[in-house]
Amino acid sequence: MSVTAQSVWNNCLEFIKDNIQPQAYKTWFEPIVAVKLTGAALSIQVPSKFFYEWLEEHYVKILKVSLTKELGETAKLVYIIRMENTYGNKQPFTEKIPSSNRSAVKSQNVDIPLNNKSPELRNPFVIPGIRNVKIESQLNPNYSFENFLEGDSNRLARSAGLAVAAKPGGTSFNPLLIFGGVGLGKTHLAHAIGVDIKDKYPEKTVLYISAEKFTQQYIDAVKKNNRNDFIHFYQIIDVLIIDDVQFLSGKTGTQDVFFHIFNHLHQNGKQVILTSDKAPVDMQDIEQRLLSRFKWGLSAELQNPDFETRVSILKNKLYRDGVEMPEDIIDYVAKNIKSNVRELEGAIISLIAQSSFNKKEITIDLARVIVEKFVKNTKREVSIDYIQKVVSDYFQMDIDTLQSKTRKRHIVQARQIAMFFAKKYTKASLASIGSQIGKRDHATVLHACKTVDNLSSTDKQFKKYVEDITKKLSV
Ligand code: ADP
Numbered sequence: 001m002s003v004t005a006q007s008v009w010n011n012c013l014e015f016i017k018d019n020i021q022p023q024a025y026k027t028w029f030e031p032i033v034a035v036k037l038t039g040a041a042l043s044i045q046v047p048s049k050f051f052y053e054w055l056e057e058h059y060v061k062i063l064k065v066s067l068t069k070e071l072g073e074t075a076k077l078v079y080i081i082r083m084e085n086t087y088g089n090k091q092p093f094t095e096k097i098p099s100s101n102r103s104a105v106k107s108q109n110v111d112i113p114l115n116n117k118s119p120e121l122r123n124p125f126v127i128p129g130i131r132n133v134k135i136e137s138q139l140n141p142n143y144s145f146e147n148f149l150e151g152d153s154n155r156l157a158r159s160a161g162l163a164v165a166a167k168p169g170g171t172s173f174n175p176l177l178i179f180g181g182v183g184l185g186k187t188h189l190a191h192a193i194g195v196d197i198k199d200k201y202p203e204k205t206v207l208y209i210s211a212e213k214f215t216q217q218y219i220d221a222v223k224k225n226n227r228n229d230f231i232h233f234y235q236i237i238d239v240l241i242i243d244d245v246q247f248l249s250g251k252t253g254t255q256d257v258f259f260h261i262f263n264h265l266h267q268n269g270k271q272v273i274l275t276s277d278k279a280p281v282d283m284q285d286i287e288q289r290l291l292s293r294f295k296w297g298l299s300a301e302l303q304n305p306d307f308e309t310r311v312s313i314l315k316n317k318l319y320r321d322g323v324e325m326p327e328d329i330i331d332y333v334a335k336n337i338k339s340n341v342r343e344l345e346g347a348i349i350s351l352i353a354q355s356s357f358n359k360k361e362i363t364i365d366l367a368r369v370i371v372e373k374f375v376k377n378t379k380r381e382v383s384i385d386y387i388q389k390v391v392s393d394y395f396q397m398d399i400d401t402l403q404s405k406t407r408k409r410h411i412v413q414a415r416q417i418a419m420f421f422a423k424k425y426t427k428a429s430l431a432s433i434g435s436q437i438g439k440r441d442h443a444t445v446l447h448a449c450k451t452v453d454n455l456s457s458t459d460k461q462f463k464k465y466v467e468d469i470t471k472k473l474s475v
């Protein structure tokens with residue numbers, strides 16, 4: 001029997017089917033079409049970029065194992081993304097991406113509509129073959145409100161998002177700025193707003209873009225003498241979502257052009273949604289006039305989710321993946337990974353992978369090993385900025401106050417505590433700590449560290465401050 005793409009793929013499917021949950025198989029493998037076999041390279045067609053990312057993220061190992069079984073060590077998988085654009089234009093665009101090696105995949109530009117293949121098209125988002133300008137929203141449909149579980153940590157941001165989605169441009173939340181630490185759901189929520197708007201107002205032009213990509217596009221536009229096209233393009237958008245605006249810091253040219261685009265959109269009742277890893281007050285190297293615009297609307301913070309929310313996020317994820325897991329294990333993971341939803345999901349994914357590839361049962365012991373690895377590997381380095389933020393939040397003052405020249409006792413103490421933790425948790429020198437915390441010299445920092453040591457052993461209240469902050473810094 002001759003080996004064809006179909007026969008190879010059928011054998012892979014048989015293997016995969018035996019090794020994953022039926023629901024997951026149905027969702028993620030049945031829609032795939034085997035297209036071509038060239039030597040040891042099998043091309044499969046998937047319905048969307050999201051689909052491809054999902055496969056790479058969740059099933060790359062099993063794909064690899066099954067393909068290697070069929071085609072040997074040199075086996076390669078090529079994805080062909082074939083999607084019909086959102087406007088019902090049946091002309092699909094396709095993109096080929098090799099599998100497996102995450103970094104190789106990343107370094108390619110896989111954002112299909114962005115990847116402008118026909119050089120005569122000036123506008124980076126115009127879909128070939130359509131006369132009117134249609135803009136692909138770049139939204140990930142899986143990042144929906146439905147999948148964004150509510151908890152105390154995100155209630156304000158989530159409801160503000162819903163309000164904006166109900167009446168884009170028509171609320172006082174314009175811009176809506178969502179801010180918070182890494183992996184807490186900023187990108188997800190930003191997409192959810194866009195997805196919901198597209199649902200309710202299909203005629204509206206919605207665009208999601210990262211500040212980084214926006215910057216690259218702008219630089220390209222300037223190089224090609226297309227600055228005006230670039231600006232015009234952004235000015236026709238109804239809902240502009242820019243992710244990770246902190247990336248614009250220090251980039252004055254891009255800030256400048258964004259300022260103009262922002263003003264135009266705002267004046268015309270268009271909605272702007274921004275995300276950032278910092279509150280506007282803490283953003284550095286962003287022009288004042290832009291910062292003041294950011295503050296026009298609403299800034300809503302995403303905080304660390306509490307235990308219940310973490311459990312529901314995990315359950316929802318397992319449910320969507322079609323995987324069952326004992327309650328006590330879910331609890332264990334939720335209890336031990338506290339500060340970042342992405343890590344929470346990552347740990348559960350590793351757990352599922354470990355158990356299915358090594359055919360081990362999911363037990364608390366296995367969970368412990370994996371969670372430990374996760375927590376250790378991802379423990380982030382604490383920065384002096386972060387310490388100042390935690391300390392000033394704790395004492396309910398802003399960072400400027402913490403750094404000010406005042407001799408008021410409670411402020412001096414807060415500052416000394418910040419210095420003490422900076423010495424303890426970072427590798428920065430006394431001089432550098434001093435210069436970052438209110439422009440003091442190294443002797444002041446040294447004195448602060450000694451004072452905190454002394455007071456911690458003599459003053460009960462003070463000791464409690466230090467303990468509380470230690471906890472906050474080590475979550
Ligand atoms: P950020 O942009 O803040 O770094 P992301 O939006 O990328 O974080 O979120 C990281 C992961 O956590 C994503 O997979 C996202 O779906 C998930 N996530 C975050 N918050 C929630 C939530 N409230 N409910 C469900 N999933 C969430």
Ligand code: MG
Pocket residue numbers: 186187188243244
């Ligand atoms: Mg993000």
